[in-house]
Amino acid sequence: MWQVVGHEKAVGLLQRSLKGEKLSHAYLFVGPRHVGKMTLAINLAQALNCTGEEKPCGGCPQCLRIAARKHADVHVVELDGRTEIGIDQIREMQHFASLKPFEGRHRVFIIDRAERLSHEASNCLLKTLEEPPQNVKLVLLAANERLLLPTVLSRCQRLELRPLPIAMVEEALIHRWRVVPERARILARLSSGCLGWAVSATEDEQLLHHRNERLASLIRLASGGMDERFAYAAQLANQFSQDRESVNGVLSLWLVWWHDLMLVKGGSGDFTANVDQEETLLSEAKRYSLTQIRGFMQSLRQAMAQLEQNANPRLVLEVLMFSIPKGKEG
Amino acid sequence: MKLSCDQEKLSKGLGIVGRAVATRTTLPITNNVLLATEQSRLKLAATNLEIAISYWLGAKVEEEGAITIPARLLTDFINALPNERIDISLSPRTRTLELKCARFEGRINGVEAEEFPPIPTIGDGVATKIEPEALRLAIAQVAFAAATEETRPVLTGVKAEFDGDTLTLAAADGFRLAVHQAPLATPVAERTEVIIPARALSELGRLLTEQEEPVEITINPQRSQVLFRLKDVEMVSQLIQGAFPNYNQLIPQSYSTRAEMSLSDLAKAARTASIFAREGSAIVRLQIMPGEETAPGRVVLSARAEEVGDNVGEIDALVEGEESKIAFNSKYLSDVLAVLRQDRVALETTSPSSPGVIRPVGAENYIHVVMPMFVQW
Numbered sequence: 284m285w286q287v288v289g290h291e292k293a294v295g296l297l298q299r300s301l302k303g304e305k306l307s308h309a310y311l312f313v314g315p316r317h318v319g320k321m322t323l324a325i326n327l328a329q330a331l332n333c334t335g336e337e338k339p340c341g342g343c344p345q346c347l348r349i350a351a352r353k354h355a356d357v358h359v360v361e362l363d364g365r366t367e368i369g370i371d372q373i374r375e376m377q378h379f380a381s382l383k384p385f386e387g388r389h390r391v392f393i394i395d396r397a398e399r400l401s402h403e404a405s406n407c408l409l410k411t412l413e414e415p416p417q418n419v420k421l422v423l424l425a426a427n428e429r430l431l432l433p434t435v436l437s438r439c440q441r442l443e444l445r446p447l448p449i450a451m452v453e454e455a456l457i458h459r460w461r462v463v464p465e466r467a468r469i470l471a472r473l474s475s476g477c478l479g480w481a482v483s484a485t486e487d488e489q490l491l492h493h494r495n496e497r498l499a500s501l502i503r504l505a506s507g508g509m510d511e512r513f514a515y516a517a518q519l520a521n522q523f524s525q526d527r528e529s530v531n532g533v534l535s536l537w538l539v540w541w542h543d544l545m546l547v548k549g550g551s552g553d554f555t556a557n558v559d560q561e562e563t564l565l566s567e568a569k570r571y572s573l574t575q576i577r578g579f580m581q582s583l584r585q586a587m588a589q590l591e592q593n594a595n596p597r598l599v600l601e602v603l604m605f606s607i608p609k610g611k612e613g
Numbered sequence: 614m615k616l617s618c619d620q621e622k623l624s625k626g627l628g629i630v631g632r633a634v635a636t637r638t639t640l641p642i643t644n645n646v647l648l649a650t651e652q653s654r655l656k657l658a659a660t661n662l663e664i665a666i667s668y669w670l671g672a673k674v675e676e677e678g679a680i681t682i683p684a685r686l687l688t689d690f691i692n693a694l695p696n697e698r699i700d701i702s703l704s705p706r707t708r709t710l711e712l713k714c715a716r717f718e719g720r721i722n723g724v725e726a727e728e729f730p731p732i733p734t735i736g737d738g739v740a741t742k743i744e745p746e747a748l749r750l751a752i753a754q755v756a757f758a759a760a761t762e763e764t765r766p767v768l769t770g771v772k773a774e775f776d777g778d779t780l781t782l783a784a785a786d787g788f789r790l791a792v793h794q795a796p797l798a799t800p801v802a803e804r805t806e807v808i809i810p811a812r813a814l815s816e817l818g819r820l821l822t823e824q825e826e827p828v829e830i831t832i833n834p835q836r837s838q839v840l841f842r843l844k845d846v847e848m849v850s851q852l853i854q855g856a857f858p859n860y861n862q863l864i865p866q867s868y869s870t871r872a873e874m875s876l877s878d879l880a881k882a883a884r885t886a887s888i889f890a891r892e893g894s895a896i897v898r899l900q901i902m903p904g905e906e907t908a909p910g911r912v913v914l915s916a917r918a919e920e921v922g923d924n925v926g927e928i929d930a931l932v933e934g935e936e937s938k939i940a941f942n943s944k945y946l947s948d949v950l951a952v953l954r955q956d957r958v959a960l961e962t963t964s965p966s967s968p969g970v971i972r973p974v975g976a977e978n979y980i981h982v983v984m985p986m987f988v989q990w
Contacts, residue, residue, distance in 0.1 A: 351728075353640065353642070353728055353730070355640060355662045355730040358639050359639070360639075374763060375637065375639075377763060377766070378763055378766070379662065379663075380766075381763070381766030381767070381769075381853050381854065381855065382662075382663060382810070382851040382852070382853055382854070383835075383836070383837035383838070383851055383852050383853070383854050384837060385662050385730065385733070385851060386730060386731050386733075416766075416854045416855060417854055418854070
């Protein structure tokens with residue numbers, strides 16, 4: 284049983300390749316964060332080492348050890364609190380790749396957030412990626428494949444994992460994770476199809492709480508004065524120098540909010556992500572015209588792109604604050 | 614788990630298995646050592662997923678059980694205790710190991726034994742036995758020649774060929790090659806070739822110093838692991854995958870000059886030359902001069918460091934063939950001379966640009982090939 288929810292196309296392809304023993308030596312799973320890339324990679328590692336009938340069975344000692352991340356032959360190379368995956372981590376991986384499997388049949392190396400591979404690490408990886416030793420499979424996981432070296436990209440078989448249908452996330456939450464339907468509905472919508480996020484939100488109350496707090500301050504900003512906005516921009520710019528990721532999260536959150544406003548305005552309120560904020564959405568939507576909403580969404584996207592291109596964060600964010608449309612009072 | 618054992622024995626055992634405890638690791642539990650009761654013995658085991666070492670020591674077992682404990686902490690604590698009886702008990706609920714020795718006691722939190730990677734056991738497969746001294750010599754004369762860099766993983770290993778009643782070990786790093794043939798105590802059923810990590814063999818060499826009975830060697834049917842069984846100790850090593858280069862092609866079949874000399878003379882001259890060589894480009898030059906009617910043959914070793922100085926040393930030699938010159942990296946020359954046991958050694962050369970061969974005189978089972986360095990003479 285493949286544990287991963289959805290992604291039938293990717294699972295189907297892997298299954299057929301497994302049966303025909305035509306697996307590629309290196310895969311690249313591309314998809315947004317929390318969409319299920321790691322789960323699928325772990326499943327693939329299980330299928331390769333499973334001793335049960337229906338591979339991956341999920342119940343044999345091999346499958347269990349892999350699921351618990353205790354298997355000696357399944358290595359996850361990850362950031363580990365650093366800003367990039369260094370060449371030393373790749374060298375260590377290559378050392379283990381040269382040894383025959385310890386307890387299973389295949390060694391599987393999963394490189395999480397492969398877009399964070401340092402330049403040297405990527406180049407060091409090329410040889411293994413092109414021609415790994417026997418019984419060695421590599422799986423690279425990336426949210427943004429444009430940041431990978433073309434030489435890395437061209438050596439992997441690419442599988443794209445798209446966000447899941449909201450209904451599927453909701454159903455999985457209810458049936459597999461035993462979440463109460465009301466809560467599952469909200470989480471599924473908020474997850475924008477990334478089940479992993481919804482699952483971590485069920486386990487961590489704080490996650491949802493933080494999100495709502497952030498959103499509230501963003502909504503306040505739209506009706507606040509320039510002083511308030513600039514103060515917020517400065518704070519965000521400060522945060523950016525320490526943790527890019529979280530600022531990106533804030534902006535995405537904002538983008539989803541404005542997208543919801545657009546949906547409500549356009550009469551498609553049933554599809555909004557922020558289902559728990561229905562009233563605020565309705566009243567806010569009344570304040571803006573469709574053109575204004577669309578314009579600001581564009582500004583948001585532009586700001587995100589500029590931040591990625593290393594523009595001065597404070598300037599970018601201040602410009603963004605200027606472009607918040609002026610809503611009708613009331 | 615409840616048992617008592619001797620502090621000295623436990624300390625020794627932890628020292629032995631400690632060599633296999635992981636230092637850098639993707640699997641944190643491999644920083645732990647496994648303690649498990651086995652009938653009337655205590656088994657200690659550790660693995661870094663490349664080698665695994667198990668050690669058994671006598672203990673008075675009152676209650677069976679198993680646990681893993683951070684290796685460093687346990688070893689340091691046990692080593693600090695007085696040489697007396699240690700009472701060990703495990704509280705299964707909290708997974709805390711309690712140790713009592715004389716007037717000291719300690720409690721260490723452990724992790725369940727089930728989480729530990731399975732220490733490989735090898736039942737069937739290709740099996741043989743070898744005298745510990747023969748194996749130790751073979752490892753000492755070969756393992757140092759393996760590559761330390763991982764650019765070509767197979768070269769970080771030692772090729773082991775089991776054929777009939779002979780074990781051939783070979784290692785090369787691109788600049789030198791060492792081949793040693795050792796007799797097996799019992800012949801193997803089928804010819805088997807594997808590549809064993811040089812690091813694993815060096816660890817084995819260390820363990821062999823106290824061994825007197827023959828060592829059992831077993832290679833599992835999947836050819837992925839090799840087991841060395843010693844008295845009270847078992848070491849399992851993962852094997853390296855890949856094809857080892859055909860090294861027989863690298864051994865020169867003939868020579869034009871052969872110089873035979875005393876090993877200690879040559880080692881001493883090489884050591885002297887290395888003092889200057891290490892200041893410069895690490896080159897030792899050897900000039901082999903045949904004897905004349907009144908004078909014996911000579912080998913002249915010289916080294917030079919630009920703007921620092923130079924030295925020349927001369928030793929007597931029985932020279933066969935024409936005069937010749939060759940230059941070696943001083944480290945490669947000293948390394949091989951350090952592992953030879955015979956009184957006399959022979960150096961065979963063909964030209965300054967072809968490999969030199971070093972053989973112990975009177976022992977046919979070892980050959981060492983060193984690539985020369987290109988220098989202006």
